[in-house]
Amino acid sequence: MPVTTAAPTVPSRTADFDLTGEQRQVRAAVREFAEREILPFVEDYEREERYPAELIRKLVPLGYLTPLLPEAYGGGGSDVVSYGVICEELARIDWVVASVVSVTNSLVAGSVVRFGTDAQRDRWLPGICDGSVLTAAALTEPGGGSDLAAVQTRAERTAAGWSLSGSKVFISHAAHAGLLLVAATVDPAERHRGVTVFLVDPRAEGVEIGDLPMRTLKRDNLATIHFDRVALGDDAVLGEVGRGFPILGAALDMGRFSVAARCVGQAQRAIDLSVPYATEREAFGRRIGEFQMIQQKLADMICRTESARALVYRLGRMKDAGMERCSVEASMAKLTASEAATANALDAIQIHGGYGFSAEYEVGRLLLEAKTLEVGEGTSELHRRVIAEHALGLRGR
Ligand SMILES: Cc1cc2nc3c(=O)[nH]c(=O)nc-3n(C[C@H](O)[C@H](O)[C@H](O)COP(=O)(O)OP(=O)(O)OC[C@H]3O[C@@H](n4cnc5c(N)ncnc54)[C@H](O)[C@@H]3O)c2cc1C
Incomplete structure (x- = not known):
C-alpha cells in the first residue's frame, strides 16, 4: 500500500547534499575564476610575505567578496549553500582569499546585518560590499x-x-x-554577561596594529592589536551592552560553516594534486598509483572529503531553512572537515615523496595552512566538547 507523507518543512538531519543546477553553476564559475585569476600568484605572495590585496579586489565585480550580504547594500543576497560553495572553491586555491570572504560575511558584516542599527548598516555595509573596507574580527587575546x-x-x-x-x-x-569587530567586556567579573561587541575604526587614536610573525600564512600578515583608551561613541556598540555573547555565538555558528566549507576545499585540493601525481610518477617500473598502499591513501582522502562535504552542506541547508541554532551540527562539520584537510595534506605529501617538501609543489604548503583551521574558530577539542556535552544532555543544541 502506498504511504503518503506530508512534505517536510525542514530538511532531514540525514545527509543530503545534492546541489541545485544553479549552485553547480556557481561552483563551476568560482573554480574557473580561482584557477585562472588566483592560483598563478599565490606562491609569489607567500614568498614575498605580501597580503594579496590585488587578488581580493578581483572578487568584487563577480560578487564573490560579499555573497551573503543583502543586495540593498551591494551584496549578493545568496543562499547559505551557495555561499559555502564559494568558500570551498576559493579555499581550494587560496586560504587567505577564502578567509577574507569568510570573516567578512560570517563574522563581521554578517553581524552588522543581524544586530546593527540602520545607521550602522548604512555606515559600514556599502564600503564592505564595494571592497573599499576590509574587515577583521578581533576576539582572541594573549591570555x-x-x-x-x-x-x-x-x-x-x-x-x-x-x-x-x-x-x-x-x-x-x-x-x-577598515573595520574591526572587537569583543570586549564591561565587567570581567560578569564573564559572558559582561561581553560587549564594538565596531571600531582602526584609524581611531589609540589603536596600534603590529605584526605577528608566523611560521605559515606569511601572506596573511597576521596582526596584534593594542587598544589604549580608544574613545568610542555609543554608536560603536553592536547590539546591546552586555549582550555581546549571543552575537559572537551567532557569528561563530556561521563562521564554522564557512570555515568547514573552506576545509573541504583544501581537502579536495590535496586529492586533485595527488591523483595526477600518482598517475604519472613511476617506481619499480610501475606507476605509483598501481600500488595498493598509494590507492589506500587516495581512497581514504576521498572518503574523508565526501564525509566532511556531506556534513557541511547539510548544515548549509539547515541554515537556509531558517533553523536558528545549529551549533552541534556546526561543530560536527567544522571538526570533521578541518581534520580531513590536515589528514589529506599529510597523505598528499607522502604520495609526493621528497617532492612533497619541494617549494615547487603545492602540497607542502597545504599542510600547515590546513592545520591552522583545527585551531581557528574553535579548536578540535572545543568542538568535541560541544558534541559530547550535547550527547550527554549537558547542553542544548
Ligand atoms: C592562522 C590563524 C588565524 C587566526 N585568525 C584569528 C582572527 O582573525 N581573529 C581572532 O580573534 N582569532 C584568530 N585566531 C586565533 C584562534 O581563534 C585561537 O588561536 C583559538 O581560538 C585558540 O585560542 P588559543 O590559541 O588562545 O588557545 P587556548 O585557548 O589557550 O587553548 C590551548 C589548547 O588548550 C585546549 N583547550 C582549551 N580549553 C579546553 C577545554 N575546555 N577542553 C579541552 N581542551 C581545551 C585548546 O583546544 C588548545 O589545544 C587565528 C589563529 C590562527 C592560527
Missing part, C-alpha cells in the same frame, strides 16, 4: 582564545561614550582592515 567569556579587553563608560583598552593577537586581515 586565551577558547574561553571568550574570559575576554579581558575592557570597555569603560565615559561621559562621551566608551574608553576601550586591551590587546588582541592572531588577528587575520587586521593590518589591512
Whole structure:
C-alpha cells in the first residue's frame, strides 16, 4: 500500500547534499575564476610575505567578496549553500582569499546585518560590499582564545561614550582592515554577561596594529592589536551592552560553516594534486598509483572529503531553512572537515615523496595552512566538547 507523507518543512538531519543546477553553476564559475585569476600568484605572495590585496579586489565585480550580504547594500543576497560553495572553491586555491570572504560575511558584516542599527548598516555595509573596507574580527587575546567569556579587553563608560583598552593577537586581515569587530567586556567579573561587541575604526587614536610573525600564512600578515583608551561613541556598540555573547555565538555558528566549507576545499585540493601525481610518477617500473598502499591513501582522502562535504552542506541547508541554532551540527562539520584537510595534506605529501617538501609543489604548503583551521574558530577539542556535552544532555543544541 502506498504511504503518503506530508512534505517536510525542514530538511532531514540525514545527509543530503545534492546541489541545485544553479549552485553547480556557481561552483563551476568560482573554480574557473580561482584557477585562472588566483592560483598563478599565490606562491609569489607567500614568498614575498605580501597580503594579496590585488587578488581580493578581483572578487568584487563577480560578487564573490560579499555573497551573503543583502543586495540593498551591494551584496549578493545568496543562499547559505551557495555561499559555502564559494568558500570551498576559493579555499581550494587560496586560504587567505577564502578567509577574507569568510570573516567578512560570517563574522563581521554578517553581524552588522543581524544586530546593527540602520545607521550602522548604512555606515559600514556599502564600503564592505564595494571592497573599499576590509574587515577583521578581533576576539582572541594573549591570555586565551577558547574561553571568550574570559575576554579581558575592557570597555569603560565615559561621559562621551566608551574608553576601550586591551590587546588582541592572531588577528587575520587586521593590518589591512577598515573595520574591526572587537569583543570586549564591561565587567570581567560578569564573564559572558559582561561581553560587549564594538565596531571600531582602526584609524581611531589609540589603536596600534603590529605584526605577528608566523611560521605559515606569511601572506596573511597576521596582526596584534593594542587598544589604549580608544574613545568610542555609543554608536560603536553592536547590539546591546552586555549582550555581546549571543552575537559572537551567532557569528561563530556561521563562521564554522564557512570555515568547514573552506576545509573541504583544501581537502579536495590535496586529492586533485595527488591523483595526477600518482598517475604519472613511476617506481619499480610501475606507476605509483598501481600500488595498493598509494590507492589506500587516495581512497581514504576521498572518503574523508565526501564525509566532511556531506556534513557541511547539510548544515548549509539547515541554515537556509531558517533553523536558528545549529551549533552541534556546526561543530560536527567544522571538526570533521578541518581534520580531513590536515589528514589529506599529510597523505598528499607522502604520495609526493621528497617532492612533497619541494617549494615547487603545492602540497607542502597545504599542510600547515590546513592545520591552522583545527585551531581557528574553535579548536578540535572545543568542538568535541560541544558534541559530547550535547550527547550527554549537558547542553542544548
Ligand atoms: C592562522 C590563524 C588565524 C587566526 N585568525 C584569528 C582572527 O582573525 N581573529 C581572532 O580573534 N582569532 C584568530 N585566531 C586565533 C584562534 O581563534 C585561537 O588561536 C583559538 O581560538 C585558540 O585560542 P588559543 O590559541 O588562545 O588557545 P587556548 O585557548 O589557550 O587553548 C590551548 C589548547 O588548550 C585546549 N583547550 C582549551 N580549553 C579546553 C577545554 N575546555 N577542553 C579541552 N581542551 C581545551 C585548546 O583546544 C588548545 O589545544 C587565528 C589563529 C590562527 C592560527
